Amino acid sequence: MQKDNRTRESLYENGQGQRGQWLTICLGLLLLFMALPVAAQDWIYTVRPGDNIWNLTKKHCTSVLYWQKVERHNKLKPDQYIPPGTKLRFPLAWLKHQPASAQVTQLTGKAEVIRAQSDIKEALAMDTVLNSGDHIHTTADSSLTLRFADGSELLVRGGSKLKLDHLSIYGSTGMVDTRVRLKKGRVDTHVKPSKGPGSRYHITTPAAVAAVRGTQFRVSTDDNNGPVITRSEVLEGVVKVSGAGESQRVPAGFGIVAEMGKPPAPPRKLLPAPQLSGMQTHFDALPLQFTWPALPNAQAYRLQVAPDELFDRLLADTVVSAPTGHLADLPDGEYRLRVRAIDSSGLEGRNAVQAFVIDAKPEPPQLVGLAEDHLIREPQPEFHWSRAEAPNGYHFQLAREKDFQSLVIERKRQQENSLQLKTPLLPGDFYWRVAARDAQGKRGPFSDPQHFEYLAKLSPPELLPPELDEEQLTFHWKPAGESLRYQFQMATDQDFKQIVTEQTVENTHLTIQRPFAKHYYFRLRALEQNGYASPYSQVHEIDVPIDNYWPLLMLLILIL
Numbered sequence: 001m002q003k004d005n006r007t008r009e010s011l012y013e014n015g016q017g018q019r020g021q022w023l024t025i026c027l028g029l030l031l032l033f034m035a036l037p038v039a040a041q042d043w044i045y046t047v048r049p050g051d052n053i054w055n056l057t058k059k060h061c062t063s064v065l066y067w068q069k070v071e072r073h074n075k076l077k078p079d080q081y082i083p084p085g086t087k088l089r090f091p092l093a094w095l096k097h098q099p100a101s102a103q104v105t106q107l108t109g110k111a112e113v114i115r116a117q118s119d120i121k122e123a124l125a126m127d128t129v130l131n132s133g134d135h136i137h138t139t140a141d142s143s144l145t146l147r148f149a150d151g152s153e154l155l156v157r158g159g160s161k162l163k164l165d166h167l168s169i170y171g172s173t174g175m176v177d178t179r180v181r182l183k184k185g186r187v188d189t190h191v192k193p194s195k196g197p198g199s200r201y202h203i204t205t206p207a208a209v210a211a212v213r214g215t216q217f218r219v220s221t222d223d224n225n226g227p228v229i230t231r232s233e234v235l236e237g238v239v240k241v242s243g244a245g246e247s248q249r250v251p252a253g254f255g256i257v258a259e260m261g262k263p264p265a266p267p268r269k270l271l272p273a274p275q276l277s278g279m280q281t282h283f284d285a286l287p288l289q290f291t292w293p294a295l296p297n298a299q300a301y302r303l304q305v306a307p308d309e310l311f312d313r314l315l316a317d318t319v320v321s322a323p324t325g326h327l328a329d330l331p332d333g334e335y336r337l338r339v340r341a342i343d344s345s346g347l348e349g350r351n352a353v354q355a356f357v358i359d360a361k362p363e364p365p366q367l368v369g370l371a372e373d374h375l376i377r378e379p380q381p382e383f384h385w386s387r388a389e390a391p392n393g394y395h396f397q398l399a400r401e402k403d404f405q406s407l408v409i410e411r412k413r414q415q416e417n418s419l420q421l422k423t424p425l426l427p428g429d430f431y432w433r434v435a436a437r438d439a440q441g442k443r444g445p446f447s448d449p450q451h452f453e454y455l456a457k458l459s460p461p462e463l464l465p466p467e468l469d470e471e472q473l474t475f476h477w478k479p480a481g482e483s484l485r486y487q488f489q490m491a492t493d494q495d496f497k498q499i500v501t502e503q504t505v506e507n508t509h510l511t512i513q514r515p516f517a518k519h520y521y522f523r524l525r526a527l528e529q530n531g532y533a534s535p536y537s538q539v540h541e542i543d544v545p546i547d548n549y550w551p552l553l554m555l556l557i558l559i560l
Contacts, residue, residue, distance in 0.1 A: 041092050042090060042092070043060075043090045043095060043170070043173055043196045045090060046088075047082050047083070047085060047087075047088060051084075053071055056088065059171070059172065060171050061095060061096065066094050070088070074088050092198050095170045095171055097168060097169075098171070100169040103127060104124055104125065104126055104130070105146070105147045106126075106144060107125065107142075108313050108315060109141050109143065111124040111138040111139065116134055117133065135162070135163050136161070136162050139158060139159070142158050143155065143156060148167065149167070149178075150174065150178075150192045150195070152178065152189070152190065153189065154180065154188075156185070160182070160184060160186060160187065161182075161183040161185060163180070163181040164179075165180060165181045170196075173195065177199070178202070179201075179202040181204045184221060186220040187203065187218065187219050187220075188217075189203070189216070189217060191213070191215050191216070193214030194213035200213075205230040206221060206230070207221060207230035207243055207258045208230045208232070208258035209242045210241050211240045211241075212238070212240070215236050215239055219232050227261075228259070229260075232250060233255040234251060234253070234254055235253075243258045243260075243262070244261060245263070248265075248266065248267060253270055254268060255345075257345050268347065271295060271347075272349060274298075274301065274339050274340070274352045277354075281356045283360060284445035284446075286328065286360050287326050287327060287328045287329070288326065289324065290325045290339075292324075292339060298342065299343060299344050300342040301322075301325070301340065303317075303319075303338075303339055304316060304318075305330070307333070315335070333357070334355065334356075335355070336353055336354070336356075337356055339354075340352065359444075360445055362437070363445075364435055364436060365386045365387070365436060366386040367384075367385050367432070367447055368386060370432075372451060373451055373453070374452040375452070375455060377456070378454075380421040381421060381454075382421070384417065384418045385434045385447070389438075390437055390438070391437070392413070392438065393413050393437055394434050394435065394436055395411070395412050395413075395436075395443050396410065396419055397433055398430060398431070400429065400430065402431050402451070404433070427454055428453070429453050430454060432452075433448070434446065435447065457534070458481065458533070458534030460526065460536060460537040461477040461525070461534075463476075463522075463538075466542055471513070472513055473542075474512075475488065477509070484526045484527060485526070486505055486507075487504045488504075488522070489502045489523055489536075490520055491522075492520060492521070494521055517545055519541065519543050519544075520542050521541055523539050
């Protein structure tokens, strides 16, 4: 019994000894792993001529006393010569790490900042410096661009709210830690390539986190009276989108939708860029109208205008439901139009960019006086137009053709906003237009051309002697032109207030029943199909005698 107890005690002691040995081995391995450098957390520096451990440690580490640690970390012997091109590793924890800032490089419209740990609102302006903890708000019709310490840029679009969560930089290593919290709205970002393991660029929304190391992508977040939705669209590189404990890797040309509290949906391919090559690129009148072919599966389109291809300052940013857009006013100059399609999930597709030019100032005056397609009879008409802002007068043109290749009259320095022709026109069709000149003498675009037709005045018809017989009276006249009608009047007074008969006929003669014996006056005028009438002819007179004297004789006999 005692032997069995000793045996069990021996086995227990042996087991405890083995267990202790294993613990010792595991502890040793743990210490070994802890002592080993973690490559992923090392900043790699390439030695240049003139470098040594001392000056590199002084330049990049929080203390120059780290120089011996740097030697041991890189397995270098004391005072060992380090040839140029050698890769030296510096743990991130030893590097200088100080706060960084962001700067407003472009601003359109109005935006404001609420400084960290402050309730005071401050209007943003160009070159404003922002720091960690600052809150930025943009109005609906504004946009601004932020530039971070490494040159990465963030375009904050209208109606956005965001916080600069963390801005820092690792000394002169080029590694920057940038973390932005987008509470509401939309941002476009262009991130510089990573310069080491300390480089970080995160955009956090209520529904997801987008993490990148050098790419170009867009992020938006909204609730639209429902759950908070975040959308990310990757244009270059790769973006890691995380939410609800799960992550999705989103490559270029794909987008992803994440709902708050749910894992991100699988990436889906972005719609291709619209075709803008056939679009009008020169505009000489406002408002502007852009039109492009519709894209299959596009529910809407985003239209943006910027002064250059960088698109870091937006002059317009709007969504349209059809492949056409309008802009009311922009100064003369060169611009870039950017259009992308929006799919059923709200993801915005690839960009299409087209340059265009506006040359619409000074604006043309409004033509007045002669209505479009007006018919005139005056051979020397007077033209009128609205008074425009034209310090150097107006440019007037009158032509036979709508393309104004055959000019009849041109006045390049017309000072007044009216013009009376001095030379009679020949019959036919005409077109006229007017442009204004600014203070520098630059001619603006012409007004829309106005058409009119000039025809010589209708001459009154020439009346021939009438024919009177026992039963009827017939009037004759010479034709005054083609396709005319004629208005005939006969009265008992010269003022034609006592009209006996008035008729309109298409022939060049008129027969009426012989009127009562009396002295009459008659006249005639020609009528065109459009209602234009010639002057009345000269007034003619006629005496209608008594055609039967027997009744009169009988009356005389009775009287006598």
